[in-house]
Amino acid sequence: MGKEVTAMNRYALRYCMGQSVRSLSRNAWLAIITSGLIAISLIILGGFLLVTTNVNQFIRNVESNVEVSVFLHDDVDSTELQGRIDELDGVVQQTFVSKEEGLQEFGQTMGDPSLLRDLEGENNPLPDLIRVRVEEPEKVAAVAETIQAYPEVELVDYGEELVARLMQITSRLNYLFLILGISIALGAVFLIINIIRLSAVARQEEVVVMKYMGASNGYIRFPFLMEGMVMGWTGTVIAVLTLGLIYYQLASSFGQDSLILLFQPVMDMERLLPIFIGLAIVGTLMSGFGSFVSIRKYLRV
């Protein structure tokens, strides 16, 4: 054969690409639905990852902003207690709030201090309070526990319930997202397998002839693999763009909203990029796997 086939790969590749395109256009609707399904499953999967990342950040914010509120028994000497609290590991700041100040603050949060006029003086139901700030979120629980043990202290509260509930809700949500994403992904893989099967059947005649002409297995299989990959990549691109756009919109509207101070959406590329790259890899793997299974099963060469 000599010189005539030196450019083999270029021509073979061109032929293979042509075949993939022809096959895809023959089953265009099915291909579009499959790409769509891949996109949806990836969007759900990606949504799950983005929500998780943001919730984790939120929890960290909540924890780091948590103050330990130490409610004191009536008529105890707080100065000595404050001295002890100062020595605890991790404590960076503490503020004493007398019951009078507490009532005033409460009134302000309610919007009209005059509402609480009746509760002033002897009638004040609030205890004295020390607000303790801890430098690292991990140390909050330990500090709270130690302070609770002091005799002057009636109650310690640091929002552990809020954190625990948040974690509970998100872990349930995570499961839901994960199961949904995986089911749809499986559906998409099944569709890919079937589309490739259809093309394999449609081109059976050609495949047999190719084999007799001495075409290599790779040469025969490559167009089918490409067909699956094209669907996969189309879906992946749609998913990444859609998800990116939705996320950007949501994140910027959240970011502007000063009411939700604690919730700052994750915007740094260092943490977002791996998610989107991961989605692209998953999409590629899905289509590659689907094509591979189908070729193995339906394309006997």
Added chain:
Amino acid sequence: MIEMKNVSKLYEGSDEVALNNMSLHLDPGEFLFLVGPSGAGKSTLIKLLFREQLPTEGSIFFENKDVTKYKKRELLEHRRRIGMVFQDYKLIKQKTIFENVAFALEVLGYSPRSIRKRVPEALEKVGLAHKAKSFPRELSGGEQQRVGVARAIVKDPVLILADEPTGNLDRDNALQLMRLFEKINEEGTTVVIATHAWDLVDRMQKRVVSLTAGELTRDGQGGYSNE
């Protein structure tokens, strides 16, 4: 060119041997008829030579290489050196005659330029240059089979293997096809044809190998039944 030694073939799940202890020597440039009734092992022999099947026992050498020990690349190279012609033509319906013949070169990675040169030459040889733009369904059986031959010779094979090539053709077309094979053979290509068309074999007077129930029963020059 081909050296078969004590080749036996037993298909899985069958207890009848398709070929039994067969030896055969074929020189380059020979023209050989494989004859015998259906089920005698003609197709099996063709499949073994194309290395579509492996023998259960024995060895087959093609140009001094053991075909049973081929690596992947060698197997492809082997098939590229052999042109196959089938009883049912195996043309691709959606492709034109030109495209069908070109396909044999495309899958082997020939450049478009050499495809444009070789395909018309091959079609010219089989007398169908004027049908290049037709589709297989627009051609008669005899013409379709000649396209099959053009596709087999377009890559300049050293060996043509034809399994019942005239099985679907009438007498005139069949004879015309045999003359075409003869012409190709005269240009230097080795030709092996499996057939049970005894009248054609009688007319051609070539080397004839007879198979009966998987056994080689005769190997000699002449007609179908050597009478």
